[in-house]
Amino acid sequence: FEAGGQNIPSNIDPWAIIGNDSSLIVSTDRSSCFERNKVALRMEVLCDSQGTNICPVGGVGVYNPGYWGMGIKQGKTYKVVFYIRSLGSVNILVSLTSSNGLQTLATSNIIASASDVSNWTRVETLLEAKETNPNARLQLTTSRKGVIWFDQVSAMPLDTYKDYDGQ
Numbered sequence: 251f252e253a254g255g256q257n258i259p260s261n262i263d264p265w266a267i268i269g270n271d272s273s274l275i276v277s278t279d280r281s282s283c284f285e286r287n288k289v290a291l292r293m294e295v296l297c298d299s300q301g302t303n304i305c306p307v308g309g310v311g312v313y314n315p316g317y318w319g320m321g322i323k324q325g326k327t328y329k330v331v332f333y334i335r336s337l338g339s340v341n342i343l344v345s346l347t348s349s350n351g352l353q354t355l356a357t358s359n360i361i362a363s364a365s366d367v368s369n370w371t372r373v374e375t376l377l378e379a380k381e382t383n384p385n386a387r388l389q390l391t392t393s394r395k396g397v398i399w400f401d402q403v404s405a406m407p408l409d410t411y412k413d414y415d416g417q
Contacts, residue, residue, distance in 0.1 A: 269310030319385030
């Protein structure tokens with residue numbers, strides 16, 4: 251989330267928002283646990299799974315389209331790693347989806363209590379693609395009200411070098 255340089259709030263390119271102003275406020279601040287890259291993404295979720303301000307189906311959050319779309323292949327496993335901090339408990343859906351978010355290729359649910367994520371915590375999950383899509387994106391979504399910080403998000407194929415034959 252260093253795309254905007256050291257200025258905060260900065261832009262979050264290439265990340266984009268899923269949701270609108272009534273459901274979500276996304277900004278950056280200098281709260282990261284990483285000394286050299288202090289800028290983290292701050293996501294304030296205003297909607298919830300119950301009550302008066304219900305989150306849209308699929309939740310709200312952020313997505314990253316990759317450089318030219320992420321080439322996801324059916325049957326392949328992808329490792330997603332990120333750091334998270336929150337004021338409360340979290341229920342986050344980590345997904346690989348089509349470029350418009352309508353087709354889910356792989357998904358994993360991250361649930362943690364407030365005490366588990368009150369300090370920056372490394373999260374790692376494996377996603378196995380159910381379908382192939384050459385233009386996919388990575389999504390982090392939730393339907394739980396609260397404030398969540400994300401940093402150092404990465405998604406990589408598990409077999410990065412195994413299939414490389416030098417051609």
